[in-house]
Amino acid sequence: MGGILKKAGHFFLGYHGINIHQRLMRLVLFAILSFFAAIALFFMVGENFFRQDISRIDSEFARANSEYTKEVIEKTSMATLAKLAVADAWSINRELDLMRHDADVLANAMTLIMTHPENYHPHSVRDPHEGKVPPGEPFILYSPALRHQGIGALRDEVALAANIKGILFSTEMSQGDSYAACYIGSQNGFLICSSVFPRDEYSPISNDADYEYDPRTRPWYINAATSGKTVFSGPYLTILTKEHTDVEVISCSTPYYDENGIAGVASVDLATDGIRRFVSEASESDGEIRFVADAGGNIIFSSVKEGTLDGTRYYLAFAPVPAVDWSYGIMVLEENISPSLAESQEFYRAMEENFRDSFQDAYNSLLQGAILVAALLIVLFFFLSKSLSGRFVRPILALTDGVREIAKGDFDKKLDIKTGDEIEELADSFNAMTEELKQYIQNMAQVAAEKERARTELEVAARIQLDMLPDGHEPFPERKEFDIYASMDPARDVGGDFYDFYLPDEGHLVITIADVSGKGVPAALFMAKSQSVLKNCVMKAKDNDLALALAEANRQLCRNNEAAMFVTVFLGMLDLATGRLDYVNGGHCPPLLGTVGGYDFLPMKRSMVLGLMDFSYEQQHVMLTPGDTLLLYTDGVSEAMDEAGSLFKESRIKEELNVLPPDQKVEDILSKLLEKVRQHAGGAEQSDDITMLGLRYNGTE
Numbered sequence: 241m242g243g244i245l246k247k248a249g250h251f252f253l254g255y256h257g258i259n260i261h262q263r264l265m266r267l268v269l270f271a272i273l274s275f276f277a278a279i280a281l282f283f284m285v286g287e288n289f290f291r292q293d294i295s296r297i298d299s300e301f302a303r304a305n306s307e308y309t310k311e312v313i314e315k316t317s318m319a320t321l322a323k324l325a326v327a328d329a330w331s332i333n334r335e336l337d338l339m340r341h342d343a344d345v346l347a348n349a350m351t352l353i354m355t356h357p358e359n360y361h362p363h364s365v366r367d368p369h370e371g372k373v374p375p376g377e378p379f380i381l382y383s384p385a386l387r388h389q390g391i392g393a394l395r396d397e398v399a400l401a402a403n404i405k406g407i408l409f410s411t412e413m414s415q416g417d418s419y420a421a422c423y424i425g426s427q428n429g430f431l432i433c434s435s436v437f438p439r440d441e442y443s444p445i446s447n448d449a450d451y452e453y454d455p456r457t458r459p460w461y462i463n464a465a466t467s468g469k470t471v472f473s474g475p476y477l478t479i480l481t482k483e484h485t486d487v488e489v490i491s492c493s494t495p496y497y498d499e500n501g502i503a504g505v506a507s508v509d510l511a512t513d514g515i516r517r518f519v520s521e522a523s524e525s526d527g528e529i530r531f532v533a534d535a536g537g538n539i540i541f542s543s544v545k546e547g548t549l550d551g552t553r554y555y556l557a558f559a560p561v562p563a564v565d566w567s568y569g570i571m572v573l574e575e576n577i578s579p580s581l582a583e584s585q586e587f588y589r590a591m592e593e594n595f596r597d598s599f600q601d602a603y604n605s606l607l608q609g610a611i612l613v614a615a616l617l618i619v620l621f622f623f624l625s626k627s628l629s630g631r632f633v634r635p636i637l638a639l640t641d642g643v644r645e646i647a648k649g650d651f652d653k654k655l656d657i658k659t660g661d662e663i664e665e666l667a668d669s670f671n672a673m674t675e676e677l678k679q680y681i682q683n684m685a686q687v688a689a690e691k692e693r694a695r696t697e698l699e700v701a702a703r704i705q706l707d708m709l710p711d712g713h714e715p716f717p718e719r720k721e722f723d724i725y726a727s728m729d730p731a732r733d734v735g736g737d738f739y740d741f742y743l744p745d746e747g748h749l750v751i752t753i754a755d756v757s758g759k760g761v762p763a764a765l766f767m768a769k770s771q772s773v774l775k776n777c778v779m780k781a782k783d784n785d786l787a788l789a790l791a792e793a794n795r796q797l798c799r800n801n802e803a804a805m806f807v808t809v810f811l812g813m814l815d816l817a818t819g820r821l822d823y824v825n826g827g828h829c830p831p832l833l834g835t836v837g838g839y840d841f842l843p844m845k846r847s848m849v850l851g852l853m854d855f856s857y858e859q860q861h862v863m864l865t866p867g868d869t870l871l872l873y874t875d876g877v878s879e880a881m882d883e884a885g886s887l888f889k890e891s892r893i894k895e896e897l898n899v900l901p902p903d904q905k906v907e908d909i910l911s912k913l914l915e916k917v918r919q920h921a922g923g924a925e926q927s928d929d930i931t932m933l934g935l936r937y938n939g940t941e
Contacts, residue, residue, distance in 0.1 A: 362399030425455025736763025
């Protein structure tokens with residue numbers, strides 16, 4: 241802040257050489273002389289050169305107007321073309337969205353039928369190989385391979401799938417007069433189809449072997465089944481029969497499912513003649529072309545059947561058809577827009593003629609006025625320069641003196657300058673700045689003292705919290721029946737996690753790990769209370785009943801818990817002679833038990849955290865054999881996040897433990913797991929306390 245004052249002082253105090261009055265005189269004289277020199281030079285060139293210059297300006301102005309007019313007309317035309325393209329593309333997209341809706345309806349209906357067969361009665365569907373199919377009646381086709389091996393095994397599936405007949409027919413009829421077909425293809429090789437030609441007296445399908453059809457080999461089936469989503473095909477000719485291959489359609493297909501996954505594909509066909517007719521009829525003149533192109537730029541539909549555009553200039557506008565990733569385009573001949581451009585250019589040429597005459601008159605008047613004004617300014621300036629410069633200099637000198645005092649550290653100094661201009665505002669700003677600096681320095685000193693006191697208190701609290709926990713490094717060196725190691729790494733100076741272990745008698749070891757809700761000092765205080773209550777309840781429990789001990793601890797923590805804090809707890813008691821581990825869980829993370837078969841999660845029953853409401857806990861047990869290892873942890877391990885927000889997860893803990901050597905020391909297991917958590921987090925800030933406890937049962941000799 242002192243550097244700012246020094247710079248301000250240098251600004252006002254550091255000038256040398258000529259004064260303001262001299263600078264002002266020189267500047268004005270130079271400006272006036274330069275102005276007259278320019279006027280003299282201009283008139284020396286002559287009137288003829290001036291007229292040529294005006295003519296050149298007129299030509300450039302005319303060209304600029306022509307280009308601007310062309311640009312405006314082009315933008316207006318392109319905007320109109322773009323709106324037309326969007327409107328036409330929307331019409332096409334609406335038809336395709338209806339197809340998608342119908343295909344989804346068929347697929348959803350089939351999925352409901354195949355996943356809930358108990359809700360449907362078996363139905364039959366006509367087979368063209370067994371007789372002609374009446375108009376409007378759905379039929380079934382089997383693949384050649386399926387007919388060869390026999391269709392008896394699929395009769396139940398066919399009878400169930402035949403429930404779709406009514407929806408097939410109603411969906412086809414909703415397409416209006418356009419050719420349409422609705423069908424479902426099973427992954428087992430049969431096809432149930434609506435009547436492809438419902439207006440014929442009879443379906444053209446007979447007992448001819450040509451009508452054997454395998455839907456699984458068709459692109460509409462393969463694309464939908466492979467992608468697992470709704471897909472559209474490009475235009476193609478129907479090939480259901482050899483006699484009817486002249487109908488061009490597009491297909492919309494989507495998979496349907498049974499309990500095992502994709503069971504087949506539902507599809508809707510729509511004849512393209514309506515789209516082709518729409519594209520052709522939308523063209524308004526001979527100089528206009530409308531077309532539809534696919535995602536690769538290939539023309540699918542066009543208002544012209546053939547021809548090239550070599551040497552012909554068009555205006556082009558595109559609009560997306562998002563349902564199928566197509567584009568709709570409109571092209572208009574450039575010459576169709578040229579008449580409007582010529583009329584606009586003629587209008588601007590007339591305006592340019594008027595401008596030339598007006599500009600000449602205005603220029604002559606301005607030149608005469610400038611010469612007169614310059615002469616008057618020279619005379620006036622010589623009389624007023626001394627008083628004007630003094631008016632500016634006096635307040636600046638006063639401001640300089642005041643700033644010099646402030647720069648020395650006298651923040652009680654006030655500048656009293658009344659000029660009614662920016663200099664007065666600057667003086668007021670300096671006065672305000674000195675007050676703010678004075679207050680700022682006082683506040684900074686107070687904040688620094690408070691921060692130092694708070695920091696000292698947190699360090700003391702952190703040391704006290706660590707002293708409350710048992711030593712996690714070889715706490716019982718004289719006991720050979722087990723090895724135990726624990727560690728806690730708080731996310732802040734003090735945390736809410738804690739672990740505990742102790743010998744209530746010579747034959748048992750109690751282990752505890754817990755995680756208090758929240759962070760910081762409130763969590764640390766609730767942690768201290770929870771640790772004390774849990775240990776007292778366990779020591780008072782009869783017959784080592786951990787469930788009753790945890791329930792009693794819960795009741796005590798619920799009392800006077802106005803802050804609604806809670807704690808998750810895992811509590812276990814190991815019989816050192818037999819290896820029996822009795823345990824009870826209070827909403828905590830599932831521990832991992834390592835045996836000769838590797839690490840797996842300890843079976844856990846549903847339970848409730850402690851501190852919120854009364855709850856009855858259930859005790860479980862497991863038998864440990866010498867060499868078995870138990871790992872307890874808090875969610876600071878499983879929910880450790882990297883910079884992208886990805887969690888470490890409980891499954892990752894299991895994977896990392898299972899790649900460690902089976903004879904790894906307990907201390908090394910916790911150390912290597914913590915290292916993996918740190919690697920996963922990378923540069924992300926630790927968001928939660930990381931607490932772990934490892935116990936290996938060695939048995940008795």
